[in-house]
Amino acid sequence: MFSIIPLLGIACFAYIIAKRIAPLLRSAPDFRLDQLWVRLTRSLKFWLGQWKQPRYLVAGVLHIIIFVGFLVLSVRSVSLVALGVSERFVMPGFSGEAGSFYNVVKDYAATLVFLCVVIAAIRRVVFKPARYAVPARYGKDHTAEAVFVLALIAILMASESLFEASSAAFATVQGQTAASLAPLSIAWASKNVLLSFPRPLLQQLHLGAYLIHELTFFTFLCFLPLGKHFHVITSLFNVYFAKLQRGTVKPVKWGVADEHLDQVKSFGVKKFEDFTWKHMLDFYSCADCGRCSDQCPANAVGRPLSPRFITIKAREYGFRHYPLFGNSKASEPLIGGIYSEDEIWSCTTCGACEEECPILMEYVDKIVDLRRGMIDDGNVPQSLQKPLKSLESRGNPYGKLEKKKAEWTKAKEFQQTCNVKVLDGKNSAETLYFVDSITSYDDRMQAIGRATARILSDAGEDFGILGAAEKDSGHEVRRFGEEMLFQSLRDHNQDAIKASGVRRIVSADPHACNALKNDYKDVPPVEHISQVIARSVKTGKIKLKQSENENAVYTYHDPCYLGRHNQIYDEPRAVLDAIPGLKRVEMSRSKDRSFCCGGGGLMLFYEPKEDQRMGVLRVKMAAEAGANAIVTACPFCMANMEDAIKVAGFEEKMTVIDLAELVDKHIVRESSNAM
């Protein structure tokens, strides 16, 4: 009988896993077998080291204890199964001293896991952290499943302890030397209680505890792949195969070169099987912890998007269409089925969800793939069609004339002090200032362009711009799923950059920086202006004077594509701190937890359904931090924040300024020395 339970259990588990693998075999390709060493070290950090868990301290610590407990007890669980087959079984390497030491450790592990499970259940049922709630539109509450699994774990811990305790109590009563149990562990406490029990009862308890443990263990094992606890098995693989390159977007189809894309019949994800196997593995691996949606700015402002449910809905779809019994069902379109159009357009690709996910799931690539599918079907909001069309015909989303791209350099007062070269073949330069559309054409943002140019010239850079030859970087075009339009913009710019002969590129627009750095090929190294300023301040090329505004308390807002996607957090702060007398505070959500301003590029044209603007929430966060001036380093942040200040009615108490503008105001210049 002791062999039948494991045999049945393992057969059942194998069957379920085979069924779960079925959709992966029909999925899109995804190349993840490279960089073995990097993947291994990341697995050590994020899986074994549970690196992201403490970002939510209470839940994180509980999870770490349960996780470590599971690792410790997995050895015990396997040997318990083996004990059923052979009573004298000893796990190799666990005899003698090592075995005794292990026994102490595992008694405490079981006790701690048991306690944590009880605390977790109380949290779930009594305190109900908001991020676990399931809004009505996403289905029923998930508490029952969570508590059921917690109960299974508690039973496992209790039965294992009882198994040990009854045996030890029996031996003690018999007058034999009993295995010593770890003091204060559940096993130890149980043993002390059991000492007064009659011997036959102890024998029955011992056997009963074993059976309960085995039954629970295999029930648990087979239950894992049925829901969110699949992560217990899949998270290691999910972390190992996680995406390695930040700031990038997956190709339309892995293995198909850009020049062969015309042969790809359908673009993007339209049905479940269009997802890659890794993206399906993501769906399986989601632990439903709700951290992604808790951080998601779209979710926070009431847009119809919650990353958590992007995953949960796909997982439920997968389970429904690839059932454990019977054949797989015909696939249905995802848009209009489990996802709505607005849901998929609501994402600003800020990356907050991905930054938070303890098991490194991807969202941006999935959103982009779903958008590619909609674009391919012509299913694009009217508000986005005009700017896309203008990008195609004019190379910018505003439909402005190409020949006016460099007009921002011709402002009278500016031109007298700073002459910006246009690298049109007659002029050449060492450095290219890639301006991009919004800074070139938007009245307000042109000031950022001029500040940037003045700083570059003060820093002694030999620089120029492409002028009419520069088209939009296409950063948002790609992230909105219009891959072919993006590629035509990219190819044009790559040629223009090559023709200009520059050796480095600088931009004040993080979106442009990210595109040039991560989406373009064979272009010179790219830097954001904040990096140039930080270096120039360090080397003394730029000197900064006393903060102009003594009453200003500044706070730095990390633009998503400078911070999270490119890990540039310190340089802009170093620059601010280099201005003597400048007062600076941090918002509670800063650096990798920065809160998106509302999104850049095409997102400025999109009309989302939302309760309030992301920018308004952000401006309020700045006020809460005690700041009265927000410094950002991105023209789109500027656009969103300026609007938000007006919408929130904060004109009197909050201003926003770009880092380049602030530095430009504080540079010590010879002319000002002379004055």
Add this chain to the structure above:
Amino acid sequence: MEILVCVRRVPDTSENEIQLNSAGNDIERDDLVYSVNEWDNYAVEEAIQIVDRVGGNVTVATVGGEDDEEILRREMAMGAKHGVLISDEAFNGSDGRGYATILAAFVKKGKYDLVLTGVQAEAGEAQVGGMMAAMLDYPFASLVNSIEVLDGKLKVSREIEGGNKEMNEIDLPCVLSIQTGINEPRYVGIRGIRQVASVEIPSYGASDLGLDASVIGEAAAKVKRVDYFVPAMTKGAEMLQGDREEIAGKVVDLIKAKGGLK
């Protein structure tokens, strides 16, 4: 249902800064970008949606030159099955009646149950649809903003004064001029256009359509453009000066002053 949609390529008003040329007889065309006339695009989308519901084919036709093929391909990428270029030097300088004559001749060559045009072209006079219908002796409805297919006829609604709707039944074959907002035209990107890049677009000339030079072209035109000018500023029009912020502020003040905002 076989549907013909007459389309036209026009300078895109949202993407051009339209200025008069120095001679004052036309607009400056050097930096213009063109696209399909906005109303026509709605008409094509409507035709595709009708065919999706009841079956049939959509053909798009334009009177113009080689450059105009671009918009035919764009509409074919949307889902129109055939594109036809009606092109002949003899057509140059035609007035609205001339274009209606050319299109009517083309309609007669085929078997179309329904002919759609846009209400007007961005640079046009909103006259071709009605004249063509008269020449074909087809019934005509203008400013159509919904179409329902019945047996042998259509139920169409027209936009009338004050945003009201008027429902009509109209016998097939007929000509309808389509108003914007009737649907949400689908997006066409570079990829879609590339996919129809190699589809052949037949071209018809005056002789193919049996048109005599006396009814088309400049010589036959009875309406001639005499002048192009920017209207002089008159009383009652106030041009607001200043940067964006100032202008916005002034607009708000004006609306408040007139009682539009409280």
